Amino acid sequence: MNAIENALRHLPSVDQLLRRNSLQALIAEAGREAVRDRLREVIAELRDEIADSNGEAARTADAGKITAEIELRLHSRFVRLQQSQTQRVINATGVVLHTNLGRAPLSRNALEAINQVAGNYCNLEYDLVTGKRGKRGTALQDMLAQLLGCEAAAVVNNCAAAVLITLNTLAEGGEVIVSRGELIEIGGSFRIPDVIAKSGARICEVGTTNRTRLSDYESAINEKTRVILRTHPSNYRILGFTEKPSLEDLTQLARTRNLPLFEDLGSGCLIDLEPLGIRGEPTVAYSIKAGCSLVAFSGDKLLGGPQAGIILGEAELIKRIKSNPLMRALRVDKLTHAALGATIASYMSGRAMKEIPALVALSATRETITRRARAFVRRAKNLTHALQLSLIDGFSVTGGGSAPEAQLPTTLISIKSERMKASEIEDRLRKNSPPVIARIVDDQLLLDLRTVSAAEEKELIDAIGRLRETEEGKRVHKKGRK
Numbered sequence: 001m002n003a004i005e006n007a008l009r010h011l012p013s014v015d016q017l018l019r020r021n022s023l024q025a026l027i028a029e030a031g032r033e034a035v036r037d038r039l040r041e042v043i044a045e046l047r048d049e050i051a052d053s054n055g056e057a058a059r060t061a062d063a064g065k066i067t068a069e070i071e072l073r074l075h076s077r078f079v080r081l082q083q084s085q086t087q088r089v090i091n092a093t094g095v096v097l098h099t100n101l102g103r104a105p106l107s108r109n110a111l112e113a114i115n116q117v118a119g120n121y122c123n124l125e126y127d128l129v130t131g132k133r134g135k136r137g138t139a140l141q142d143m144l145a146q147l148l149g150c151e152a153a154a155v156v157n158n159c160a161a162a163v164l165i166t167l168n169t170l171a172e173g174g175e176v177i178v179s180r181g182e183l184i185e186i187g188g189s190f191r192i193p194d195v196i197a198k199s200g201a202r203i204c205e206v207g208t209t210n211r212t213r214l215s216d217y218e219s220a221i222n223e224k225t226r227v228i229l230r231t232h233p234s235n236y237r238i239l240g241f242t243e244k245p246s247l248e249d250l251t252q253l254a255r256t257r258n259l260p261l262f263e264d265l266g267s268g269c270l271i272d273l274e275p276l277g278i279r280g281e282p283t284v285a286y287s288i289k290a291g292c293s294l295v296a297f298s299g300d301k302l303l304g305g306p307q308a309g310i311i312l313g314e315a316e317l318i319k320r321i322k323s324n325p326l327m328r329a330l331r332v333d334k335l336t337h338a339a340l341g342a343t344i345a346s347y348m349s350g351r352a353m354k355e356i357p358a359l360v361a362l363s364a365t366r367e368t369i370t371r372r373a374r375a376f377v378r379r380a381k382n383l384t385h386a387l388q389l390s391l392i393d394g395f396s397v398t399g400g401g402s403a404p405e406a407q408l409p410t411t412l413i414s415i416k417s418e419r420m421k422a423s424e425i426e427d428r429l430r431k432n433s434p435p436v437i438a439r440i441v442d443d444q445l446l447l448d449l450r451t452v453s454a455a456e457e458k459e460l461i462d463a464i465g466r467l468r469e470t471e472e473g474k475r476v477h478k479k480g481r482k
C-alpha cells in the first residue's frame, strides 16, 4: 500500500464524525446539514493536501490527530461564518459616519419607535381617522416638508435611489445637463454618469473639470433638455483656479428657461454645522431657499437617521415621482418610517443636537474627550502594565463622504507594546467580542473615544484587559523556552 492510500485510510467518515460528542453542541446550534456540508469540504481539503504532498502531510498523523485537525478546521469555518454575520461593533476610529460600520447610529427615540412598530402591527397604510386604506408615510412627508419649508417630500431607500427615480421621472428619453466638475463618484460604484444612463436619460456635460460658467449651462439648453443637475462633490474638493455659478444664478436660469433644477446634496445637513468646525456642508434649507425645484439627500449621513433617501421640493414634481412605477421598488419599510419619523421629530422639537448620536459625537469638544480619555487610561493602566498607554493630540473626521476637510480636534489613546506589533493588537481587538475597530498610525494603535459611547467604554477596557492576557502569555512562553 502506498503512502497516500495509507494516509487516506486514516480519514474518518462524515457519519462517524457527526456522531462524535465533541460536535453535538455545534450541530445543535448550526444544524446537522450545515455541519455535514462543512465537514465534507474540510475532508476534501485534507484529501487534496495529502495527495499533493504524496502522503507526507499525513505521514506522522494517526486517526486521532487527523480527527482533531478536522474538528479544528470545522470550528474555524463556523467562527468565520459567525464573524461575517452583521453584528454590533465598537467604533473606536473617530470616523463618525463610517460607511463600512453602518453610518449613523440611531437615537433612543428612533430605536423606541422601531421597537413599537416592528414587533406589532401598525398603521403603515391605514388611516386611523377614516378607518380606510391610507397612504404610506404621509405624516412623515408632511413633517419633512414643514421642517424644511418646502411643498412636498418623498422618501426612498437611499440617496442613490432618490437620484435615480428623480432623473428617471424628469428626464427619461431626454437630456440632463451637468457640469464636468460635478461628475462625481461617491464610492460603492455610485457614479453620476452611470446613474444618469440608468435613468434612461442622456448626459449633457458642460464646462471643464475646474471651471464651469453660467453661460456654459445656458448655451447647452436645447429642446431635449429636461433637467439641470447640480451635485455636491461630497468627498473631494477642487482647489485653486476654479469657478462655478452660484446656486441662485443657476436656479434663476432654470426658472427663466422653464426647467427644473435638481440638486443631489448627498449628506443633507439639516442644521448649520459651521460652529462645530464642519465647513462646506451646505444645508438643505439653503438649497430650497435658493430656489432648487428638488433636492435629494441621505437619511443616514449628517441627518443621523436610518438609511433612506429624501426628496424634497415642488409638489407637482414630487407627485410625478411618487406615481413612477419605480417607487414601488424603491420605497421604504415600516422600520425606516418609524426611525426616520422619530429622528425628524428630534429636529422639530429643537433637541437634535442632544438626541441624535451622530450630532452628539460631532459636537463633542476636545476638552470633553480628553477628560474621558484620561479617566480611561487610568482605569486601563490599573489592569495592565505590560502595555504602554498614552494620550496624544489628533483629529476625528466626519466620514460618510461629508465635509472631507473638516478636522475635529480630539485626544487619542495610543497603545503600544514591546511584544506585540500594532497590527497584532489591531487584529486582537477586531476579534474581540464585541469587535473593536481602531486605527493604526506610525506603528501605534489609536483609539478615539469620540465615537465610543459611555456604555461601550467598559467593554473597551475589558478588551484591553484581554490584550494583557495575551501579552503576559507571551512573556511566560518566552521564559519557558529559555
Ligand SMILES: *Cc1c(COP(=O)(O)O)cnc(C)c1O
Residues within 6 Å of the ligand: 158, 159, 160, 161, 186, 190, 231, 232, 233, 234, 235, 264, 265, 266, 267, 297, 298, 299, 308, 309, 400, 401
Ligand atoms: C452619499 C451620496 C450619495 C449616495 O447616498 P446613499 O444614501 O449612500 O445612497 C449620492 N450623492 C451624493 C452627493 C452623496 O454624497
